[in-house]
Amino acid sequence: MRLVVTGRDGQVAASLLEAGQAAAGVEVIAIGRPQLDLARPDTVIEAIAAAKPDIVVSAAAYTAVDQAEDEPDLAFAVNAVGAGKVAQAAAELGVPIIHLSTDYVFDGTAPGAYVETDATAPRSVYGASKLAGEQAVASANPRHLILRTAWVYSPFGKNFVKTMLRLAADRDEIAVVADQWGNPTSALDIADAILHAAAQLHEGAATSGIYHLAGTGEANWSGFARHILDTSRVLGGPWARVRDIATMDYPTKARRPANSRLSSAKFTDVFGWRAPDWRQSTEAVVHRLLDGETKQALTA
Numbered sequence: 110m111r112l113v114v115t116g117r118d119g120q121v122a123a124s125l126l127e128a129g130q131a132a133a134g135v136e137v138i139a140i141g142r143p144q145l146d147l148a149r150p151d152t153v154i155e156a157i158a159a160a161k162p163d164i165v166v167s168a169a170a171y172t173a174v175d176q177a178e179d180e181p182d183l184a185f186a187v188n189a190v191g192a193g194k195v196a197q198a199a200a201e202l203g204v205p206i207i208h209l210s211t212d213y214v215f216d217g218t219a220p221g222a223y224v225e226t227d228a229t230a231p232r233s234v235y236g237a238s239k240l241a242g243e244q245a246v247a248s249a250n251p252r253h254l255i256l257r258t259a260w261v262y263s264p265f266g267k268n269f270v271k272t273m274l275r276l277a278a279d280r281d282e283i284a285v286v287a288d289q290w291g292n293p294t295s296a297l298d299i300a301d302a303i304l305h306a307a308a309q310l311h312e313g314a315a316t317s318g319i320y321h322l323a324g325t326g327e328a329n330w331s332g333f334a335r336h337i338l339d340t341s342r343v344l345g346g347p348w349a350r351v352r353d354i355a356t357m358d359y360p361t362k363a364r365r366p367a368n369s370r371l372s373s374a375k376f377t378d379v380f381g382w383r384a385p386d387w388r389q390s391t392e393a394v395v396h397r398l399l400d401g402e403t404k405q406a407l408t409a
């Protein structure tokens with residue numbers, strides 16, 4: 110089974126490349142700019158066809174949430190039009206697509222965890238562009254899994270875990286919002302789940318649709334930060350005190366949902382896969398980041 114993933118250096122793409130190396134009977138190929146540029150739809154069909162996928166994993170995206178408020182056209186070009194083109198490319202080759210989406214499609218006003226049938230109402234340009242991408246993917250390719258994940262971190266790329274470790278290296282205290290709740294999710298776990306679902310999709314056994322796929326257990330950003338840094342301290346890495354603040358004390362361009370917790374029960378029911386507790390997965394990533402080679406990337 111040959112998986113072609115978009116977004117070569119992204120967190121999910123890099124994690125999938127690594128997982129593919131360890132899995133028997135699976136080959137993962139990553140494609141990115143300049144061969145595949147989602148902002149240039151004319152590049153997409155050819156780049157994907159040339160990679161000869163059995164399944165396309167659509168993980169490339171415009172993910173700079175605040176910057177998207179200033180660049181809505183680019184965010185929509187990449188996350189909506191570009192994603193639709195990727196799905197069309199897969200459809201033309203007669204293969205299914207696994208497309209990544211986000212918890213930020215929700216407004217965060219629900220009292221509990223969101224399920225797949227809950228109404229969407231994005232508060233940010235990024236969230237709106239990703240919602241438009243879901244719709245473009247679903248209409249371009251009937252064989253699709255749209256996986257909404259959240260708060261992604263990994264040993265690769267840019268993410269909150271790396272940011273906290275970097276800040277802790279030269280500060281005594283970090284102020285972090287405590288009134289936004291969600292599910293921290295390791296891209297290493299997402300890659301494992303994708304390989305699991307892809308095998309069923311390849312056999313034609315999986316049902317198309319939207320699935321929530323996030324780490325088990327909930328957190329707010331300050332609790333997440335505290336667990337990252339407490340883990341780091343035990344391992345001899347940087348530590349700082351984490352001070353709880355409110356969203357209004359940390360002004361940002363984009364509005365973020367106060368509660369974007371996702372129920373991943375549907376994914377578990379259908380695919381028989383469940384993410385580890387977010388604390389355990391966080392510890393695994395902090396461990397890797399403080400270990401040898403990637404430590405340099407962190408401090409660079």
Ligand SMILES: NC(=O)C1=CN([C@@H]2O[C@H](COP(=O)(O)OP(=O)(O)OC[C@H]3O[C@@H](n4cnc5c(N)ncnc54)[C@H](OP(=O)(O)O)[C@@H]3O)[C@@H](O)[C@H]2O)C=CC1
Pocket residue numbers: 115116117118119120121122141142145146147148149167168169170171172187209210211212239257258259260261262266267
């Ligand atoms: N990060 C998160 O917290 C969350 C992410 N998601 C979704 O999961 C998916 C994977 O996210 P993640 O791995 O963290 O993303 P990253 O931001 O780590 O990686 C995104 C990748 O997309 C590439 N990319 C951006 N613009 C283009 C373009 N025009 N053409 C081709 N490639 C492009 C980037 O390339 P380059 O490196 O060159 O910039 C990068 O490799 C995305 O769809 C995202 O929306 C969902 C929920 C949470």
Ligand SMILES: Cc1cn([C@H]2C[C@H](O)[C@@H](COP(=O)(O)OP(=O)(O)O[C@H]3O[C@@H](C)C(=O)[C@@H](O)[C@H]3O)O2)c(=O)[nH]c1=O
Pocket residue numbers: 172173174211212213258259260261268269272283284285286289330359365
């Ligand atoms: C760095 C920092 C952030 N924060 C806050 C800002 C924000 O509310 C929260 C997280 O910051 P980030 O910049 O990582 O957040 P953000 O970029 O919004 O993360 C989102 O990315 C996109 C791609 C998604 O799809 C979402 O699921 C989510 O992971 O923490 C602090 O309070 N203090 C700090 O020192």
Ligand SMILES: [Mg+2]
Pocket residue numbers: 173174
């Ligand atoms: Mg960010």
